[in-house]
Amino acid sequence: MKASLRELIPEVAVNLDGTTSIDITKPGIDKGDGIRKRRDTLGIEISDRIFVGDAIFPGGNDHPTTQSGTPSICVRDPNETKRIIETIIACLSDPITANTTEVT
Template sequence: MKKLIIFDLDGTLAESKAAIDEEMGTILGNLLTVARVAIISGGDWPQFEKQVLAHLPKGSLKRLSILPTCGTKYYTYKQGWKQLYAENFTDEEKKLIIQSLNEAVDASGYKAKKTWGEQIEDRGSQVTYSALGQQAPLDQKKKWDPDFAKRKEIKKTLDKTLKAFSVQMGGATSIDITKPGIDKAYGIRKLKTVLDIKISEMIFIGDALFEGGNDHPARKTGVACIQVRDPEETKRVVEGISVCLGFKTRKNSNIISG
């Protein structure tokens, strides 16, 4: 029996930087009645508050774990949200990463001509490069690198210049850099310890489980993985999981049946 369902956020539960919609909020709320849920994403804590937490049923939060910045931070709910850990960079590490990112982008020839907001964001335990900027419109982001080809070229350079770090692609236009070994696999192992749940009792759902994608490290743990195309496919997958775990709906309704 599966006890913990783990999700990526952008591209899996919601469109990039967008809030989960009402249907997804209901589906996740239903899932939380029959299983624990965790979300591991490259976004930082404020992103989770806006994209997810503000749109979930309030009574379900005790069964939810939040792991921002690819698992480099961990938040749990106990009479309010509490941070359990944060694997932050030193100032010297941040300086090296930012310099290497700028050089790799310049060398790739894929430097964006137009950007919306800052391209490089310091998230404490993660540095994230967003090719079109943090505030880029979703339609522009979707067509910039749909097959990840541009970011794969940038990543090739970073894998050489930042050998002491983990470099992964995620979202629609981003590259996430964390400390070595501090990735979604690390987060999953933390969940195993903190929640006392076996890897065999977990499922991970994400849209970037391919080699180089920021969900791919999850595979290293041996967790059962489900690749999805987008949030709409995630909804159908989660509905099936909820039914298998014992969730029942009223006829013609997604309302919890008591």
């Protein structure tokens, strides 16, 4: 599939995303660039985010996120991703453990 896509659309980079999807980007652009762009656009610091992905290892398409400084959690599949995100949201919603900022 990767070879076919490269042949059909040679002007883009095609990277396999684990077993569930394919990343198609401009050449030289990766998920780390996306994280930095969101920081610049939204003003949310990289250290204030968590990336959840299945290919965080060197050579994996999610690895550039770790190089951007984003705390990352490696998961096996979509079901584990869902459980991790639900747990993070539950922790942030708990008034005892939530990190809150007072607005003046």
